[in-house]
Amino acid sequence: MSALSLALPTRAGRGAFGKVVLNEARLTSRQPIAPIAGIAIPVVLLVIFGELPVFHRTAPDFGGLDPFDAYMPILVVFSLAMLALLGLSVPLASYRELGVLRRLSTTPVPPSWLLAAQGLVQICQALAATAIVMVAGIVAFGAPVPKSLDGFAIALVLSIAGLIPIGLTIAAVARTANAASVIGRIAFFPMMFFAGLWLPRALMPPVLLDISNYTPLGAAVQAMQASMLQGFPPVAPLLVLGGYAVAFGYLAKRFFRWE
């Protein structure tokens, strides 16, 4: 009972998984805290940054980057982190707190379906947020189309793959929805610092940059930035993201409790 498993029982009614996903989407839309924080905030920041002239003046100490271009991947990972660390973990912790997972484990549908459905809903939101930020940045504010679209796609997929297990691990260790929310927020801010939200990576001293390279959001920004401006991203940040996916995937599986 302690392990996450997505074994599909053959006996459950047809369409049950679809109904589970539909219900998760309904619940998200009825209490849209995560989509507002994870999609609306980055989009609003994008518009503000795009309208500020200072963000379009290439400064030598910005590593030759247009500051607006530098912020595009930061806003994308803002969205991914918000959805994974809070959007995913809080409802799952609340389902355990309410006894929904326990109740589900007495039916032909395993409670792991609820995790999968919730993950699917968050991933859809993450992809939508990324699309909105990228398209708006390119179309409305003249950001360049990524030099390597494949590279960007791979960086995005690995970023999501690295962050979702972190959210699941938070849901695993938090006893209540409130605890998940607190842990998620405590994790969010330092992670966003190393993504460069307050001090872009181009301006970080070497020590901070080294640390940033090994944080999930730092690696994600590094990979996305490279795919946007240079070409296919270097292997190092992709490996870091893959490492987080494996490590936190293990932790989530190890520590998740259904009741």
Added chain:
Amino acid sequence: MGPSAAPVGELNGRVGGRQPDRVLTTVPVAAGSAAGVPAVEITGLRKTYGGLVAVDDVSLTVNQGEIFGILGPNGAGKTTTVECAIGLRVPDSGTIRLLGLDPQADRDQVHEIVGVQLQSSAMPARLRVGEILDLYRSFYREPADVAELTGALGLAGKLNDYYKSLSGGQRQRLSVALALIGRPKIAVLDEMTTGLDPQARRDAWGLIEHMRDRGVTVLLVTHFMDEAERLCDRVALFDTGRIVALDTPASLAARARGGKVVRFRPSGEFDDHVLTELREVTRVERGGQRVIVTGTGELVNAVLFALAAAGVSAFDVQLDSSNLEDAFVKLTGTHLNEEGTLT
């Protein structure tokens, strides 16, 4: 799987051949080839949490179509026993079979045939009643009809209401509806009437009897004596992790006291022999103006008839029958109050 292999096969055949009738629960058990297999068979169950022994050497057999009560104070091991039975907890030792199936090894099949109403299990606040029912309905291959189920449980007008707007009693009834929506062969109801008002309790009792009439086996966990007495074919009294008595409510009650007691005020003098020679009477006492007769069987009729023959009328006749509560007190030395705590 060993010895349970044959019943499993039979059960599969039966599930597959179930008629697509739109009844509330399921087909009568008599129609099944698994008839004769106990609905629930628990042997030597033991479960500890850390150093605490929650259930110790519990054995019981529930026949198909029976309403079986598990009665006892909080902490007596009732819920732990039931949670082991439905596979939510793994016993330390002992075996459990539900219609021949092992709740751990045959989990998928068990979940198809057992409907569970858990104590303190809530739903997301922002789902509507109809959406929750529709969701759980989709989990089963031949679910019950939502309209019939919600009608029987008094939830018909609530389908569009959010879960958070339901009263405690309505949430409880929704929980029962979810336990029955898969048309289970065994329904496990843990404290289902706790928190219900008296009318809702009687409605819930009617529903349980209705289920039994359809051949469903009901495992009813309760701390209400009147509920167990009214509904259950047999009752297991739990105390500190053990079964202290297992019998019909009437037999347990009869065991508690020497029999029935009739009290009355006679219209005039009469000799005690008028009553003591009756077959039904075991003892006659006098307390002031009142006469107290202890006995068995149709005690009231016998006493009144004999008095009338002797030309005496009886006024203010009271009959005390011992009940399950007396049995519980006698067997455990403790009382239960409304909350299930000991007094």
